[in-house]
Amino acid sequence: MNDLLERVRAMGHRLTAPRRAVLEVLARERAHLTPEELHRRARRRYPKIGLVTVYRTLALLERAGLVERVHVEAHCKSFALVRLVGAHHHRLICRDCGRVEEFSDCALESTLKSLQKRTGFAIESHQVEVIGRCPECQ
């Protein structure tokens, strides 16, 4: 949590109460949340916070690479904190509670290499999302 705050500050941004509230919610809940859900929860910590600020904070955190969109739901409206910061990472998501676990060992290298050979594409990146049910929800 403190490292998150430090990161925001290090990028030259101010550490304001609304930003703290959003980051605290994201860090505490290990799930992906829509801006609306995030707003509702952040309000419990800082009642004055407006939905607009949540949007702006998410945009800031996304630019900073601290938060990413999750693609399980139809419209991809929710966000989750990036934990394996900076590193190559993917997500394992509980379809019931939305809980997010990260992992980095996707073992796709050889698959990508043969794809590249077969299609002629110059492969630049990839994303994996695994859906399941977490131990608690089973």
Added chain:
Amino acid sequence: MNDLLERVRAMGHRLTAPRRAVLEVLARERAHLTPEELHRRARRRYPKIGLVTVYRTLALLERAGLVERVHVEAHCKSFALVRLVGAHHHRLICRDCGRVEEFSDCALESTLKSLQKRTGFAIESHQVEVIGRCPECQ
């Protein structure tokens, strides 16, 4: 193309001119398109078609599993035809022209097995998206 039309009809839906137009565009362009782009292109085949019908057709095709959302862009607004129908499949997408290639050999079985063991999640599905530049765009 004809198999697509047959599928729609087989599900008990009517084969109307607007639906043909949308399917033709999706089948011809090997890329992902937003509802708006799709509308613009479909209009060339059937000028009366409204944007609303494009939305409704996409919803129908998505329910039928013939079309899926693509997640490259920030808001996941675009759709692409599913080619390896029914089968397990993933996408290789050109970041410049949006062209989509499908593949099914992701070789993730052992990765998922060990993930499942490590996290206790009951894994149900996964999706992979690979981004790169196609031969033409390089």
Added chain:
DNA sequence: GTCATTGCAAATCCTTTGCATCAGC
């Protein structure tokens, strides 16, 4: 002829912007 489908307009969301005020540093 029947009933699903369409197009239009309007409603409804979701997200972004403009602007005066506020608060970190």
Added chain:
DNA sequence: GCTGATGCAAAGGATTTGCAATGAC
């Protein structure tokens, strides 16, 4: 105190809905 950040209201987009007219079967 300077300047970035906030909240509010309003604008802007995207998507959905209501309804009468149309067209597939």
